[in-house]
Amino acid sequence: MHDVARLAGVSIATVSSVINEKNGVSPKRTASVKDAMSKLDYHPDLVARSLKLGHTKVIGMIVPDVTNQYYPEVMRGVEDEARVHGYQLMLCNSNENPDQEQHLLSMLFSQRVDGVLLASSDSTAVYDRQIRRRFPIVFIDRLPSGCTERAVITNNVQAAYDATRHLISLGHKRIAIIAGNILLSTGSDRVAGYRQAMQEAHLPIREEYFRHGDFTLESGIQCGLELMNLKNPPTAIFSCNNKMTLGLMRSLTELNISCPKKVSVVSFDDFEWAANFTPQLTTVSQQTYEIGKSAMQMLLRIINSEKNKTQNKEDILMLQAKLLVRDSTTRAK
Amino acid sequence: MHDVARLAGVSIATVSSVINEKNGVSPKRTASVKDAMSKLDYHPDLVARSLKLGHTKVIGMIVPDVTNQYYPEVMRGVEDEARVHGYQLMLCNSNENPDQEQHLLSMLFSQRVDGVLLASSDSTAVYDRQIRRRFPIVFIDRLPSGCTERAVITNNVQAAYDATRHLISLGHKRIAIIAGNILLSTGSDRVAGYRQAMQEAHLPIREEYFRHGDFTLESGIQCGLELMNLKNPPTAIFSCNNKMTLGLMRSLTELNISCPKKVSVVSFDDFEWAANFTPQLTTVSQQTYEIGKSAMQMLLRIINSEKNKTQNKEDILMLQAKLLVRDSTTRAK
DNA sequence: ATCGAAATCTGAAACGTTTAAAAAACTTAT
DNA sequence: ATAAGTTTTTTAAACGTTTCAGATTTCGAT
Numbered sequence: 112m113h114d115v116a117r118l119a120g121v122s123i124a125t126v127s128s129v130i131n132e133k134n135g136v137s138p139k140r141t142a143s144v145k146d147a148m149s150k151l152d153y154h155p156d157l158v159a160r161s162l163k164l165g166h167t168k169v170i171g172m173i174v175p176d177v178t179n180q181y182y183p184e185v186m187r188g189v190e191d192e193a194r195v196h197g198y199q200l201m202l203c204n205s206n207e208n209p210d211q212e213q214h215l216l217s218m219l220f221s222q223r224v225d226g227v228l229l230a231s232s233d234s235t236a237v238y239d240r241q242i243r244r245r246f247p248i249v250f251i252d253r254l255p256s257g258c259t260e261r262a263v264i265t266n267n268v269q270a271a272y273d274a275t276r277h278l279i280s281l282g283h284k285r286i287a288i289i290a291g292n293i294l295l296s297t298g299s300d301r302v303a304g305y306r307q308a309m310q311e312a313h314l315p316i317r318e319e320y321f322r323h324g325d326f327t328l329e330s331g332i333q334c335g336l337e338l339m340n341l342k343n344p345p346t347a348i349f350s351c352n353n354k355m356t357l358g359l360m361r362s363l364t365e366l367n368i369s370c371p372k373k374v375s376v377v378s379f380d381d382f383e384w385a386a387n388f389t390p391q392l393t394t395v396s397q398q399t400y401e402i403g404k405s406a407m408q409m410l411l412r413i414i415n416s417e418k419n420k421t422q423n424k425e426d427i428l429m430l431q432a433k434l435l436v437r438d439s440t441t442r443a444k
Numbered sequence: 445m446h447d448v449a450r451l452a453g454v455s456i457a458t459v460s461s462v463i464n465e466k467n468g469v470s471p472k473r474t475a476s477v478k479d480a481m482s483k484l485d486y487h488p489d490l491v492a493r494s495l496k497l498g499h500t501k502v503i504g505m506i507v508p509d510v511t512n513q514y515y516p517e518v519m520r521g522v523e524d525e526a527r528v529h530g531y532q533l534m535l536c537n538s539n540e541n542p543d544q545e546q547h548l549l550s551m552l553f554s555q556r557v558d559g560v561l562l563a564s565s566d567s568t569a570v571y572d573r574q575i576r577r578r579f580p581i582v583f584i585d586r587l588p589s590g591c592t593e594r595a596v597i598t599n600n601v602q603a604a605y606d607a608t609r610h611l612i613s614l615g616h617k618r619i620a621i622i623a624g625n626i627l628l629s630t631g632s633d634r635v636a637g638y639r640q641a642m643q644e645a646h647l648p649i650r651e652e653y654f655r656h657g658d659f660t661l662e663s664g665i666q667c668g669l670e671l672m673n674l675k676n677p678p679t680a681i682f683s684c685n686n687k688m689t690l691g692l693m694r695s696l697t698e699l700n701i702s703c704p705k706k707v708s709v710v711s712f713d714d715f716e717w718a719a720n721f722t723p724q725l726t727t728v729s730q731q732t733y734e735i736g737k738s739a740m741q742m743l744l745r746i747i748n749s750e751k752n753k754t755q756n757k758e759d760i761l762m763l764q765a766k767l768l769v770r771d772s773t774t775r776a777k
Numbered sequence: 778a779t780c781g782a783a784a785t786c787t788g789a790a791a792c793g794t795t796t797a798a799a800a801a802a803c804t805t806a807t
Numbered sequence: 808a809t810a811a812g813t814t815t816t817t818t819a820a821a822c823g824t825t826t827c828a829g830a831t832t833t834c835g836a837t
Contacts, residue, residue, distance in 0.1 A: 112793060122817045127795060135815065157554045158494045159793035162822050167491060169534075169555075177516040186510055190537055199551065201502075202535040204523055218532065221490045222502075328716060354716070361720040383661060383687070387694040388721035445823065455787045460825060468785060492823035495792050 112153070119147040130155055161223065169199040170410060171219035172228040175207040179354060180382050181399060182230065185251060188403025189228060196411055198225070209233035220245045226410045231255050234294050247413040251406045254296035254427070261413065263406040263428040265397045267297055270432035271304025271349070274377045274395050277434055278347040279312045282443035283375060287320035287345035289334040289355050298326070301351045301379065320345050324355045331358020332365075339366050339374070346374060346443050353380035356392070375440040391437040398430045405430070445486070452480040463488055494556065502532040503743060504552035505561040508540040512687060513715050514732060515563065518584060521736025522561060529744055531558070542566035553578045559743045564588050567627050580746040584739045587629035587760070594746065596739040596761040598730045600630055603765035604637025604682070607710045607728050610767055611680040612645045615776035616708060620653035620678035622667040622688050631659070634684045634712065653678050657688045664691020665698075672699050672707070679707060679776050686713035689725070708773040724770040731763045738763070 116123045121140055128136045129144045136144075147153075161167040172189060174182040186202065193200055201224060205212040212233055219227055230252040250262035278286050288305050291298040309316050319341055324330030331350065335358060338345060350356040356378035363370050370376050370390050378385070381396035409425050416423035449456045454473055461469045462477045469477075480486075494500040505522060507515040523533055534557060538545040545566055552560055563585040583595035611619050621638050624631040642649050652674055657663030664683065668691060671678060683689040689711035696703050703709050703723050711718070714729035742758050749756035 123794085124796080124817060124819095125815090128816090131795080137815065140815085154550060154554045156495075156556060156793050158491050158500060158556050159822090160795075161491045162489075162495050162792090162824085163794045163796090165822075177519055178513070180511070180513065183510040183516055187537070199534065199555070200536070201532065203533070204520070217487060221487045222532070223489060223491050357716050357720045364720070364722065364724070382717075383690050384715075384717035384721065387690045387697070388717065389697065390722070391697070456824080457787055457789095457826080458785090461786090464825080470785065473786085489823050492792090493825075495794085495822090496824050496826090498792075 112155075114151055115144065115147045115153050118151065119144045166225050167223050168197055169201050169222070169224050170226045170228065170407075171201045171203065171215075171222070171224040173203045173205050173212060173215050173219075174230045175205050175232045177202070177204050181252075181353065181380055181397070184399035185403035185406075188400040188405075189407045190403075192404045192407035192411075198407075198411075205232050207232040209236060212236075226414050228406055228410060232295075234296070247410060247417065249406050249410045249413070249425075251402060252297065256296075258427075260427060261409065261425045263402055263409060263430065264296070265402065265432050266429045267300035267432075268304040268307070270379070270395045270397070270434075271301040271351075272308045273304075273432075273434045274349055274379070275305045275308035276312075277393070277436065278349065278375060278377060278440065279308060279314065281347070281375065281440060283347040284314055284443070285317075285320065285343070285345045286314065286347045286349065287322065287338050289322045289324050289331060289338075289348060289350045289359060291324055291326040291351040291355065293323070298351065305349055324351070324358075326352050326354055328354045328358040328361075331355030332362045333358070335359040335362030336366070339363070339368055344374070347440070348374060348376050350376060350378045353378065353382060353385075356380075371439050371441040375443075377434075377440055381435055386435075386437065390439040393437045393440040394435050395432045396435050397432045401430055445488075447484055448477065448480045448486050451484065452477045499558050500556050501530055502534055502555070502557050503559045503561065503740075504534045504536065504548075504555070504557040506536045506538050506545060506548050506552075507563045508538050508565045510535070510537050514585075514686065514713055514730070517732035518736035518739075521733040521738075522740045523736075525737045525740035525744075531740075531744075538565050540565040542569060545569075559747050561739055561743060565628075567629070580743060580750065582739050582743045582746070582758075584735060585630060589629075591760075593760060594742065594758045596735055596742060596763065597629070598735065598765050599762045600633035600765075601637040601640070603712070603728045603730075603767075604634040604684075605641045606637075606765075606767045607682055607712070608638045608641035609645075610726070610769065611682065611708060611710060611773065612641060612647065614680070614708065614773060616680040617647055617776065618650075618653065618676070618678040619647065619680045619682065620655065620671050622655045622657050622664060622671075622681060622683045622692060624657055624659040624684040624688065626656070631684065638682055657684070657691075659685050659687055661687045661691040661694075664688030665695045666691070668692040668695030669699070672696070672701055677707070680773070681707060681709050683709060683711045686711065686715060686718075689713075704772050704774040708776075710767075710773055714768055719768075719770065723772040726770045726773040727768050728765045729768050730765045734763055 112123050112126055116126045121144060125136060125140060126144055129141050190200055203215045205215060209232055226247040229248055229250050234256045250258060252264055254262055254264055290302050293299045293302060322334040322338060324334050350359050368374060378392050378394045381394040385392040385394050405428055413423060413425060445456050445459055449459045454477060458469060458473060459477055462474050526533055536548045538548060542565055557579060559580040562581055562583050567589045583591060585597060587595055587597055623635050626632045626635060655667035655671060657667050683692050701707060711725050711727045714727040718725040718727050738761055746756060746758060
């Protein structure tokens with residue numbers, strides 16, 4: 112910057128003014144400064160700027176597993192919205208590990224990010240003053256227990272209800288569920304929706320049809336095998352996320368059980384492969400891109416209201432999911 | 445920091461020393477400083493530190509599409525290696541858009557990242573002095589034209605050769621290819637491997653069996669339809685990446701053509717769904733995690749050698765891929 | 778007690794920006 | 808030509824660290 116100033120024959124304050132497009136600098140100077148900047152291939156140092164200004168224009172995003180297609184999709188929404196407002200994204204992976212998550216949170220604080228988007232793997236953590244005071248957080252996908260604001264999630268209860276209703280309407284009575292980690296809202300809410308639909312239809316929820324997975328492929332295989340090896344196996348299965356569905360399908364091929372002929376499957380989370388392989392999966396499709404976009408918008412609103420010291424209350428935004436009926440579900444015989 | 449110093453009754457220099465675990469500060473002081481730090485919930489300001497030190501301990505990573513499973517997988521490798529050495533990751537999406545890529549590159553420079561991992565969507569760009577001088581770059585996945593060093597990629601020629609050989613060894617003669625963007629090394633190398641195998645087996649490469657896609661799902665559908673609608677359709681298809689394979693499979697279901705009965709398919713890129721649906725895909729599996737890990741290690745070596753001003757020449761590291769034979773390929777009749 | 782050396786601590790400058798206040802350079806009206 | 812007003816430019820202080828040279832304390836030996 113000093114070099115630019117020297118070359119253009121002005122002070123660094125003037126250079127700063129033209130960089131920030133302040134008015135009050137003559138066209139002549141503006142031109143020569145711009146000229147000098149490109150001659151020297153000068154790019155402003157954002158870390159110095161951040162230090163002075165007290166904000167970094169980067170926001171952190173913590174997800175439990177980048178490798179789960181779901182998160183990159185919401186990231187796209189976040190990124191597009193962020194770019195429009197000049198923010199950069201710092202993506203981090205917590206590996207479903209609460210310790211790692213805490214560690215990342217304090218790292219992001221040290222990096223002085225302007226805000227955080229968090230898909231928490233730790234429902235029990237107290238995201239209170241301690242953390243709250245540091246920077247604005249918007250929760251995505253998963254709602255920590257007791258959280259009543261600043262979040263954007265899918266209406267999981269409704270979505271699971273719809274999925275289960277669909278199976279019921281096809282005449283299924285023996286409907287199993289492969290649940291995820293019920294310590295997470297995504298886990299328990301989907302179970303709640305399933306329960307609700309079953310009860311409404313006066314169908315019993317048999318203990319042996321209620322399987323606890325943990326959102327991983329392995330648990331999907333395990334639960335699938337257990338379920339289909341029962342003396343009285345279910346005629347339909349509701350699997351609570353994409354990875355477990357993958358495992359479930361694997362177990363079905365292993366057991367040489369045909370879907371949907373022998374058993375109908377409805378899955379949470381829709382992805383490209385779900386529609387292009389056999390069987391084409393009936394799934395509950397979340398508005399992933401929208402979740403990311405809305406969450407980023409909410410975060411931006413919070414950041415701005417903090418800047419202007421204006422009051423601002425952001426509630427929980429719940430997006431609807433959509434049931435996509437394809438070939439993996441069929442009428443009960 | 446001033447507050448910490450005041451509370452502990454020492455100077456900020458001393459605080460700095462204990463933070464950085466310099467020797468030469470008495471146990472007594474150390475204790476009281478640490479005490480004050482936790483009392484005040486003090487976390488060092490990394491942006492100030494970066495300004496002073498001239499490095500940020502963050503490295504940038506630019507990929508063409510986060511939504512392609514492949515990249516999150518290499519990101520895992522990068523991240524694990526980075527964490528060990530205290531580096532943070534800034535992940536960016538270029539959307540396969542060269543302009544966007546240039547823009548990100550200069551943004552990352554302004555952010556003063558210590559290095560960049562780049563899966564470039566722009567083979568023609570001159571990554572020369574201009575960019576090179578700014579920060580160390582290691583190329584991943586895709587080799588820009590003329591690049592002869594500082595890259596870690598898969599041996600795509602060999603991999604494609606293996607895949608094609610596999611089809612040939614099953615007795616196929618009419619073997620089609622759905623190529624990707626041949627302006628990218630991943631596109632042209634895979635074609636080269638295919639050609640090599642075909643020529644070695646004295647099989648003609650028929651113009652109509654040579655299809656140009658662009659690594660997207662849509663192009664996969666398109667090419668699949670064209671191929672199978674030929675009066676003399678191929679008995680085997682080599683598809684050059686995961687997304688196009690998805691499209692290809694879709695086209696087969698649309699046309700009601702059974703794989704592998706009517707046509708064998710071998711795909712590039714192995715993922716969870718490839719092994720768990722019908723047909724279970726025969727794929728070429730890249731060492732995604734290893735690519736990320738090795739690239740990060742290489743970048744670290746470059747960064748360190750620049751710091752010590754020692755000479756250092758990093759060549760292109762080529763990792764082998766592995767052919768996983770599953771159910772989508774079968775003997776020609 | 779005093780000295781010298783070793784150990785420990787501190788003051789102040791620097792990193793590259795932004796910005797308010799002061800200064801300088803132009804206008805225009807007299 | 809000058810005063811007053813307006814526009815443009817510059818000076819200098821700050822942002823939160825690190826670090827080096829110098830200052831202070833501690834301690835063992837005399």
